[in-house]
Amino acid sequence: MRRGLVCLVLAAVLMLGTACGAKQADAAEEQQTLTGTLDEVKSFMFVVTDDQNSAYVFPTEEGNAPQGLADVSVGDRVTVTYTGTLSEVDGLDGTVVSVEAAE
Numbered sequence: 553m554r555r556g557l558v559c560l561v562l563a564a565v566l567m568l569g570t571a572c573g574a575k576q577a578d579a580a581e582e583q584q585t586l587t588g589t590l591d592e593v594k595s596f597m598f599v600v601t602d603d604q605n606s607a608y609v610f611p612t613e614e615g616n617a618p619q620g621l622a623d624v625s626v627g628d629r630v631t632v633t634y635t636g637t638l639s640e641v642d643g644l645d646g647t648v649v650s651v652e653a654a655e
């Protein structure tokens with residue numbers, strides 16, 4: 553009897569943990585945007601500063617720039633679409649989907 557209760561509780565905990573992990577994965581895949589000024593472009597990253605003067609680093613793979621990055625220049629106002637988590641300290645932990653000139 554006691555063993556069956558323990559198994560039931562463990563099964564419930566595992567199902568709850570799996571559901572929470574799926575929600576976190578979905579949130580990481582949600583597309584978000586940042587609009588600001590393109591300050592710097594290098595082969596491995598680019599930097600955008602938002603209207604609050606916070607600078608964000610977006611990594612790129614050398615030779616594989618995100619869609620639209622080649623169409624904008626340093627000093628342009630841009631909108632970056634990305635997935636993942638963006639931080640002033642750590643930059644982007646995710647993927648840049650596109651970069652386009654902001655209106």
